[in-house]
Structure formats: C-alpha cells, structure tokens
Amino acid sequence: MDDKQSKNPTLRSARWFRKDDLPGFVHRSTLAAAGWSREDLMTRPVIGILDTWSELNPCNLNLRALAEELRTGVLEAGGIPFEVPLMSISENIVKPTSFPLRNLLAMEVEETLRGYPFDAVVLLGGCDKTQPALLMGAASARMPFVFLASGPATPRSAGGGPLANATGVWRLVDQLRAGDSQCDFAAFERDVMGTVGHCAEMGTASSMSVICEALGVALPGSSLVPATDRRRSHFAREAGRRAVGLAASGGPRPEEILDARAFDNAITLLCAVGGSTNAIIHLLALAGRVGVPLSLDRFDAIARRVPLIANVQPAGEHLTERLMAAGGVPALLKTLAPLLHLDAPTVDGRTLGQIAEAATVLDPEVIRPLDKPVKPGETLVVVKGNLAPDGAVIKTCAADPKLRRHRGRAVVFEDVQTVADRIDDPALDIDEDSVLVLRNAGPVGAAMPEWGMLPLPRRLMERGVRDMLRISDARMSGTAYGAAVLHVSPEAAVGGPLALVRDGDVIELDVAQRRLHLCVSDEELARRREAWKPPPRRHVRGYRKLYDAQVEQAHRGCDFGFLRGADIDTLPEGLFDGWVGGW
Ligand code: FES
Numbered sequence: 001m002d003d004k005q006s007k008n009p010t011l012r013s014a015r016w017f018r019k020d021d022l023p024g025f026v027h028r029s030t031l032a033a034a035g036w037s038r039e040d041l042m043t044r045p046v047i048g049i050l051d052t053w054s055e056l057n058p059c060n061l062n063l064r065a066l067a068e069e070l071r072t073g074v075l076e077a078g079g080i081p082f083e084v085p086l087m088s089i090s091e092n093i094v095k096p097t098s099f100p101l102r103n104l105l106a107m108e109v110e111e112t113l114r115g116y117p118f119d120a121v122v123l124l125g126g127c128d129k130t131q132p133a134l135l136m137g138a139a140s141a142r143m144p145f146v147f148l149a150s151g152p153a154t155p156r157s158a159g160g161g162p163l164a165n166a167t168g169v170w171r172l173v174d175q176l177r178a179g180d181s182q183c184d185f186a187a188f189e190r191d192v193m194g195t196v197g198h199c200a201e202m203g204t205a206s207s208m209s210v211i212c213e214a215l216g217v218a219l220p221g222s223s224l225v226p227a228t229d230r231r232r233s234h235f236a237r238e239a240g241r242r243a244v245g246l247a248a249s250g251g252p253r254p255e256e257i258l259d260a261r262a263f264d265n266a267i268t269l270l271c272a273v274g275g276s277t278n279a280i281i282h283l284l285a286l287a288g289r290v291g292v293p294l295s296l297d298r299f300d301a302i303a304r305r306v307p308l309i310a311n312v313q314p315a316g317e318h319l320t321e322r323l324m325a326a327g328g329v330p331a332l333l334k335t336l337a338p339l340l341h342l343d344a345p346t347v348d349g350r351t352l353g354q355i356a357e358a359a360t361v362l363d364p365e366v367i368r369p370l371d372k373p374v375k376p377g378e379t380l381v382v383v384k385g386n387l388a389p390d391g392a393v394i395k396t397c398a399a400d401p402k403l404r405r406h407r408g409r410a411v412v413f414e415d416v417q418t419v420a421d422r423i424d425d426p427a428l429d430i431d432e433d434s435v436l437v438l439r440n441a442g443p444v445g446a447a448m449p450e451w452g453m454l455p456l457p458r459r460l461m462e463r464g465v466r467d468m469l470r471i472s473d474a475r476m477s478g479t480a481y482g483a484a485v486l487h488v489s490p491e492a493a494v495g496g497p498l499a500l501v502r503d504g505d506v507i508e509l510d511v512a513q514r515r516l517h518l519c520v521s522d523e524e525l526a527r528r529r530e531a532w533k534p535p536p537r538r539h540v541r542g543y544r545k546l547y548d549a550q551v552e553q554a555h556r557g558c559d560f561g562f563l564r565g566a567d568i569d570t571l572p573e574g575l576f577d578g579w580v581g582g583w
Contacts, residue, residue, distance in 0.1 A: 010250060015577050016117035017041040026580045040080060045247035047079045047240065048121035050109060052130040054088030059127035059205060060150050061196040062227045066236040070122055073240020079247065081240065084112055089129040097449035100547045102129040103560055109137025118143060119247035122239050126150025126198045131208040132282035135217070139254040139289040140563065144246035146239045146347050147218045149209040151227035152320045153197030164191040166199045166479035167314040178461040197227025201313035203478035206320050207275030208282060213329040214269040215262045216346030220355045224324035242347060252345055258290045261341035265352060267299055268339050271306035272332060274315030274379045274397045276478025277486055284557030288564040296391040296555050300382035300514065307373035308397050309335055311366045314481045315397040316374045318366055326366035330359030335367055383485065385516040387497050387507065390489040390555040396511060398481035400467035404511040408433040408469060410501050415440050416451050424458045432465045435507045439498045440535060442473030442491025443551045443558045452476035452486040469509060473498055485509065485516060487554035493535055500528040
C-alpha cells in the first residue's frame with residue numbers, strides 16, 4: 001500500500017482513530033493493549049477477519065489456521081488485522097435444526113461490522129449455515145468483503161470400500177433398510193468425516209462455496225481446494241492482501257457486486273453443478289438483503305437453459321476434488337460463458353468474463369461440454385399449483401426420471417415423529433405409487449429441518465423400490481437425493497394448502513408443465529379450511545419467539561422481513577462520532 005492510499009481520509013476506520021479528540025484518544029489507547037501504536041492506527045486500514053471456527057464444527061475446524069495466514073496477508077499489504085470469533089453453526093450437531101441460527105448469525109455479523117472500525121473484511125465460513133449467514137450479514141452492513149470457504153474435506157475409503165461421504169451415508173441407510181446387512185456402517189462412521197473441511201460432494205456447503213465465486217465475492221479457484229491442501233493457505237494470504245486493496249480503494253462494495261447479473265450467474269452455476277436446493281433459499285434471502293428482486297420463477301427460467309455439466313455427486317459420480325482437478329469453478333465458468341453475464345465485477349478486480357477466459361477445462365469427463373451433459377434435462381424445477389400457490393422446488397437431476405410425471409394417493413404425516421412411528425407399520429396403506437406427504441415442517445412449523453427426503457417403507461424397499469414421490473414444506477440435505485418436492489409455500493403451519501391434504505387424496509405432479517395439483521374440488525378445500533386450526537406456537541420467549549414471529553416463507557428465502565431491503569438506517573453515519581460510547 002502506498003503512502004497516499006494509507007492516509008486515505010475516506011477510510012471508515014478514520015472515524016475511530018484519526019482524530020485528535022477524546023474519542024480518538026479512547027479508541028487508540030484501548031487498542032494499545034492489543035499491541036497497536038498510535039502511528040499504526042492513524043495510518044493503516046483495519047481489516048476484520050470474521051471467523052466461525054469451533055471445536056464443535058469440524059467443517060470449520062481449519063479456519064483458525066486460515067485466519068493466521070490471512071493475518072499474514074493483511075500485514076504484508078500494510079493493513080491491521082483483527083480476528084473476531086463468531087457463533088459457529090455445526091450442521092450435524094445443532095438440535096433440533098441449524099436453520100433458524102442462520103438469521104441469528106447474519107444479525108451478529110451485521111452488527112459486528114457496523115459497530116467496529118473495519119474498512120474491509122474477510123469472511124471465513126464452511127458448514128452449511130455459516131456461509132449464507134456471513135454473506136447476508138456483510139451484504140447488509142455494506143462492507144467490502146472477500147469470502148473464503150474452509151474447503152471440502154478429503155474423504156477416505158471406508159473399510160476398503162468406496163470413498164465415504166455424506167451421500168454415501170444416505171445410500172447406506174437405504175441399503176440397510178432394504179435388508180442388505182453386508183454394509184459396513186462402522187467403517188463409514190469412522191471415515192465419513194475423516195478430515196476437517198465441509199462435505200465433499202455438491203451438498204449445500206460446496207454449492208454455496210462455488211456460488212461465491214460466481215457471485216464475484218470469492219477469489220477465483222478458491223472454493224474447491226480441499227481444506228487440508230496447502231494451496232488453501234495461499235488463498236488465505238491472498239484474501240488478506242486483497243481485503244487491504246478493497247479497503248484502500250473503498251470497494252467494490254457488496255451492493256456494487258451483488259446485482260441482478262451476479263444472482264443470474266450464481267443460479268446458472270448452481271444448476272450446472274446440480275447443487276443443493278438449500279442454496280435457492282439462501283440466494284433468495286441474500287438478494288433480499290441488497291434489494292435485488294429475485295423470485296423462484298427466475299430460478300426456473302435459468303434452469304430451463306442450463307444443463308448439468310459437472311459430474312459430481314449427488315447428481316453425478318465424483319467428489320469435488322475431481323472437479324477442482326478438472327479446473328474448478330473458473331473452468332466451469334469458461335464452459336458456461338455463453339450463459340453468463342461476463343461483464344459482472346468481482347472482488348478479484350477482473351470481470352467474471354476475464355476469469356473465465358483465463359481458465360482451462362482439464363478433464364472433459366468431469367466438466368462436460370454444454371452439448372454433452374451428465375444427464376439430460378433441467379437440474380431443478382419450480383412447480384406451482386393449488387398445493388403450492390407460491391411455489392415448491394424439486395431437484396430433478398437427483399430424482400428417478402419416471403416420477404417426473406406422476407399421479408398417486410396421498411399418505412399424510414402430520415410431523416416427522418409420525419413418519420418414524422408409522423412408515424414401517426404393516427397396517428399402513430401404501431404402495432410404490434403413493435405420494436408421501438409431510439407437513440408442519442416448514443419455516444414456522446418446525447424451523448424447516450432437512451426432513452424432505454422421507455424414508456421409504458421398508459417393505460417396499462425390500463421389493464426393490466428406490467424412489468417415490470415425496471412432498472413437504474421441509475428442506476432436504478444438499479447431499480441427499482430422491483423425488484422430493486420441497487419448500488412447499490405457503491407452509492402448512494400458516495394455513496397453506498398442504499394443511500388440507502387427507503389420506504387418499506390424489507396428487508398430480510407434472511414437472512414438464514411445472515404443475516403440482518391436489519385433485520380435490522375448491523368447495524371441499526374451502527370446507528376443510530373452515531375446520532382447520534393452526535398448530536400452537538411452541539416458543540414463548542427468546543430468539544425462537546422472534547424467529548417464529550418474523551420468519552418469511554420459503555419462496556422469499558426465510559429471512560426476517562425487517563432485515564430485507566437496501567436501506568441501512570435513518571441515522572447519518574458518523575452522527576455520534578464525537579462521543580465515546582463507554583469506557
Ligand atoms: Fe458441515 Fe456438511 S456437515 S458441510
């Protein structure tokens with residue numbers, strides 16, 4: 001950083017440190033205890049390192065080490081690094097579900113960035129919810145940022161068998177339920193999280209990581225480098241240097257990068273990799289934070305023209321390490337170039353088109369040409385109808401194609417416990433054409449856990465059935481698969497039509513027509529609605545009460561309504577700079 005930049009009076013941190021008044025004295029003297037001199041604080045930009053490391057979260061367990069590398073990069077470029085530990089949301093550990101904590105962490109991020117003297121920030125996330133929460137909070141704070149993911153884990157061969165990963169666990173569970181007792185579950189348990197790092201297939205974490213490159217907020221090629229790979233440290237140092245550059249130039253700021261082009265590019269990449277349906281919810285929420293109008297219809301429109309070109313699980317064969325070896329996200333962008341907004345800016349300083357131009361596809365079996373996709377047809381589809389007036393999604397690339405057009409009798413479960421109690425009951429009236437319906441699992445009903453991949457009845461699995469149509473207002477793990485219509489909106493708990501379905505009702509799904517229809521007359525549905533009573537709200541205090549009252553429906557991204565929008569607040573920034581908030 002040259003002297004002119006370092007003395008840039010427009011730096012946000014100057015409000016704290018570059019004044020010879022009482023607040024300047026208090027702020028500088030406070031941080032003298034952290035080792036920073038008056039000269040440092042008055043001349044150098046301040047970079048936040050927001051870290052979601054936790055011992056409870058192996059997906060993020062390498063973030064402290066990456067923060068050290070980042071610190072080096074910041075110092076090399078002339079900045080002052082401050083690492084800030086944040087809540088860590090461990091997907092497999094948090095009960096009953098991690099989902100509500102996304103908005104809580106996003107609020108923590110936003111208020112941390114607003115309250116502290118950062119000029120730019122690096123966001124360190126890995127597991128499913130930490131990534132979108134960091135993005136949402138930083139976008140709302142309008143703070144220039146670089147996102148760096150923890151990187152995928154490196155799966156090992158479970159007991160000499162195939163590489164153990166989360167999708168493999170789902171398949172193993174299916175095998176066990178189908179009566180195959182040869183499965184070595186113990187070996188999977190030992191090896192499935194064999195190293196630090198997030199899930200190594202195109203689950204939610206990998207989907208959000210690659211999306212960050214397409215959005216333009218992560219360094220090109222950074223997302224898929226394994227968590228244990230030394231190259232990730234190099235990216236960390238570069239991210240630190242880059243953050244200092246963003247501080248010096250004042251941007252680009254999130255709202256200058258996260259525009260409609262960026263979201264189109266992100267959705268295009270999501271479709272091309274057969275990514276997680278959870279990313280749909282997160283992108284809708286993020287768009288709401290920066291005032292970009294984005295609807296489910298836009299996802300469907302883009303999905304119609306984007307083939308599945310990344311041969312990665314769960315829609316394809318390989319893990320993300322092969323995708324990286326094939327050229328990673330830059331090579332995917334090169335292949336997708338005709339479908340992208342190539343003039344979109346990125347934190348790298350180049351446009352997305354310039355990044356794509358410089359890339360090479362190294363393995364055309366893993367990154368396929370547009371005219372030789374891994375599977376034909378769209379990877380995800382948005383359906384609507386009298387059962388989902390505001391829409392629902394289905395990941396068609398991970399479903400049995402013969403269920404794309406289906407008509408069957410509903411078997412309704414009021415909640416997930418009822419599924420566990422009844423699914424293997426010999427008295428349950430069900431066959432392979434039945435439609436499994438789970439309700440009261442939406443954003444308000446149960447904080448939208450990943451229950452959408454309902455288990456199939458054991459007796460049908462033993463007969464070789466491997467997929468059935470399932471419909472719910474829940475989400476589904478990004479590592480899972482199956483013909484699951486998810487995110488039905490509005491959800492049952494707020495009176496959506498899903499609440500009115502009864503056992504034996506006929507349901508029709510027609511993916512080609514984008515139609516999800518409950519074959520019950522309007523008059524009968526009106527009668528049922530008259531008799532419907534909302535389930536009691538379970539939370540009477542604290543954050544979960546706030547969540548229940550404020551969470552929006554899935555088609556709007558499940559954010560809190562009061563966090564949407566582009567306006568920051570009504571108080572001019574710097575209004576109280578002449579005062580000390582406390583000592
Ligand atoms: Fe953390 Fe999959 S459990 S990314």
